Amino acid sequence: MRVLQVCAEIFPLLKTGGLADVAGALPAALAQQGVDVRVLLPGFDAILADLTEVAEVATLSAPAGLQGRVAARLLYGRLASCAGVVAYVIDAPDFYHRQGGPYADAAQRPWGDNHRRFGLLGWVAAQLAQGLDSYWHPEVVHAHDWHAGLAPAYLRAAERALGRKLASSVYTVHNLAYQGLFPSGQFSDLALPEDFFGVHGLEFHGRVSFMKAGLYFADQITTVSPSYAREIQGGEQGCGLDGLLRDRRDQLHGILNGVDPAVWHPGHDKLLPARFNQGRFTGKAQCKADLQTQLGLAVDANLPLACVVSRLTSQKGLHLVTQVLPSWLERGGQFALLGSGDAELEAAFRALAQKHPQAVALHIGYDEAFAHRLIAGSDLIWVPSHYEPCGLTQLYGLAYGTLPVVRRVGGLADTVHDTRLETIDTDATGFVFDDFHPAALHHALNKALALWTRRSDWRRVQRRAMQQDHTWDGAAKRYLWVYRWAAGLTSSS
Structure with a gap:
């Protein structure tokens, strides 16, 4: 044809x-x-x-x-x-x-x-x-x-x-x-x-x-x-x-x-400082340490590092992120953002980065190579969209063992399965919330932090995320x- x-x-x-x-x-x-x-x-x-x-x-x-x-x-x-x-x-x-x-x-x-x-x-x-x-x-x-x-x-x-x-x-x-x-x-x-x-x-x-x-x-x-x-x-x-x-x-x-595995695959991604796969995570740890160093964040493998790679628009729900980020940081989390768009959102994230220089980093604009390093080196990727026709960044996160935190909408609902006690051994691949409200995102992040403290369970969910087949x-x-x-x-x- x-x-x-x-x-x-x-x-x-x-x-x-x-x-x-x-x-x-x-x-x-x-x-x-x-x-x-x-x-x-x-x-x-x-x-x-x-x-x-x-x-x-x-x-x-x-x-x-x-x-x-x-x-x-x-x-x-x-x-x-x-x-x-x-x-x-x-x-x-x-x-x-x-x-x-x-x-x-x-x-x-x-x-x-x-x-x-x-x-x-x-x-x-x-x-x-x-x-x-x-x-x-x-x-x-x-x-x-x-x-x-x-x-x-x-x-x-x-x-x-x-x-x-x-x-x-x-x-x-x-x-x-x-x-x-x-x-x-x-x-x-x-x-x-x-x-x-x-x-x-x-x-x-x-x-x-x-x-x-x-x-x-x-x-x-x-x-x-x-x-x-x-x-x-x-x-x-x-x-x-x-x-x-x-x-x-x-x-x-x-x-x-x-997802094109020729472009997005941690096992042969030449844009990363180290490669890794679901059977060997040492390369991901190296990617995280390299990213923390590059961004001026505290270099500590025990601190959960979350990222956002997105246009800064109301569709993407990033005003929810600005509201929950202080609590995330208080609990030891780190955060890095790549994107640009709405001037008020850019200013809000800049203010947070200035207030927490060792915990928050920004890259205003877009850089394809840096997007690969950011997703590979992070532990979580947040996609709290108001609506999302498909979404690709959560698919990249799954491929790189970077667990997505998403709202149950559009393609996010179709690709990420919530981690709960009853799903951790079956289909859990990330963290899902429903209401378009900071409290709902905050609850999802609480679940993520709870899993983070149980490292063997975290690794189990990571492996399952990386096993998902989202090729073309x-x-x-x-x-x-x-x-x-x-x-x-x-x-x-």
Whole structure:
């Protein structure tokens, strides 16, 4: 089966969140299942710089609203840093060669023409389905998140014009809260049929929604965990789209993200000062001592070290952390954070670090190599999210024997099993709480500290956590089944 993955970022070249990790790992896992997979990406500088064996497929004759001053080209090649995956890259200098981030400028103001920049991405996907590359065309177009949300819409528009089916489409929601909303007046730039801007289409409370386009026009929909698939059909997590998602519940599938063991595995992670596995933990102890030294924390193996690797946003529940952290420190715990975001949260964590320099350390920003060392050297990783479609950091924690403390929501509920007296010998892999309240997180941390004092039981839970299979193999098989269903080749699981 020929599958085109359409996304805005890909690890390790460009990453703002978990979407990039999925885009970087899923193609190789699908290839192991016999899928002929290629990716379509915007021509951001880092992506163009990594493209090898480059050939020009076509000069793009896009609709006027999707054109820049310089004609865009579609390039073909392999991404050297992404296991040589075959890629189509849209070289559109006016749209993608900019200072700042992929979605916003250096001051975090969204680019005013994002609807055109990512409309072009969806339009090119549909062009490939129509045979833009005479040597290869997809049977399934798999679009990821709002940036690629128009791909199913352009595909449906082309099929209407031609009077025939071109390709099946699958749309994956990575985070429903980020919907790609634009003023209604910008719809005309997209060159879609006028009737596509309506309740049965892109219109969302008078605005254009790229996310709704994907949800409405795709043949099948996936999201990144079974629990999140259920949650987004309700009012609290549905972000106003819950009615549409309930209508499409028979086409909605929750597929857990995986972890790429080539990138995240303590037994051969070259970013660590020492390697380790579930049978030999001396390397983890060395990682902890090295991390404590690097961060200026008291070097003491007996002090439980907790970490957070996260964007600092309200979604991630980090205001709960600021409220329970003083109690954690009073009981001898240490804490380290890697992330950036909300200015008030950054200031709160800085104040705690200044007050407790030997117990609290911050790294504001993001550093992939340091993320590996931080997770490997910590004893616990906290993920107290208000909502969490899948979550990846708790999966990294499990892989590295760094026990997760999570709220029972979304993918966190699907991947971490609470440690209780009756579960310690069966399925315990971390610590789970329910209420989105500091007292609930505090109770979970009390359980963690109680287990910490029973080191043989702690080690038992660590080993079980590291034994969990969250590789991409199972997810790839599930995606292949969804592709086949979208294409009408199967009708049951």
